[in-house]
Amino acid sequence: MNEWLTIFGMMLVTFGVRYPVLALVGKIPLPDPIFRSLKYVPPAVLTAIIVPEILLTDGRIDLAFNNAPLFAGILAGLVAWRSKNLLLTIVLGMLALWGWTWLIS
């Protein structure tokens, strides 16, 4: 690996994904069904990031009691649902992770 070549390449592909679509999509009219489907982008992407992080340990489904991220994640979800307060969700989610880790240790 060449360090700066790697960083330069990462910059090119990341900007190359973000900018052209942003600049062009408004100018080329999107078909209505595609435009309407875009409202599912944020929930679908966030879920696809979150679920493997909390449900999998070393690539396997882990429902055991000592999977602290799973229980902290479920608690964070409940807090977010009841309170709709992002900061509270983050704080209680992290406290739950540490509390659960401490309990099972």
Add this chain to the structure above:
Amino acid sequence: MQLTNIEPTRRGEFWAGAKATIPLIVGAIPFGIIFGALAVRSGFSPAGAAGMSFFVFAGSSQFIATSLAAGGATTLFIVLTTFVVNLRHALYSATLGPYVKHLPQRWLLPLGFWLTDESFVVAVQRYRAEDSSPYKHWFFLGSAVFMYANWNLCTWIGIFTGQAIPPEWGLEFAMVVTFIGMLVPLIIGRPTLVAVFVAGVTAVLANNLPNRLGLLVAAMLGILAGVLAERFFGEPDNE
């Protein structure tokens, strides 16, 4: 997220955007510090670690790049993986594009560079708010500038102090709980619930695909499921 009573001026929108992003910044702080620490531990020079946050600015792909680098991956493989992991930003850009089409290039270039998961979620909610403020791109800018400044600052903190943080604190989990807090309020109506369910199941089943391709497959299937469910159940209630 406070999106009402925003003063419809450039300054009012900019600061409202920054303010709406504060909780997301709190979640990004430990993530940025850990990135700085891990990058140095994985063989990047301090300048390279700082440079990656400055020039690439894409948190999860930066993490993946450092773990690949630690495992001895080639430049080409790291760049290709970054491309796949960041393809989701094309979906974000496609969502925001219609709202920013009137803006000149001097706006589109920086907003494109600064587009992240966090600023996307904040900006799209602002654009979808009922009021007709002509300066909503200043809200987007305020969110993006603060995310960027914070990410770079935290990377530096991580480079210089991160070795002192014990890994068992699990600080990287802060990003997961932040995303949970962003996700839950978005789940309104049965079509969205179906989209989330399908995306979650697919993400687990496709987790072993190379280059984190499973993320993209899961997102695409989730979106498709949402669209099909909308035909079946009708429009979500929030529209």
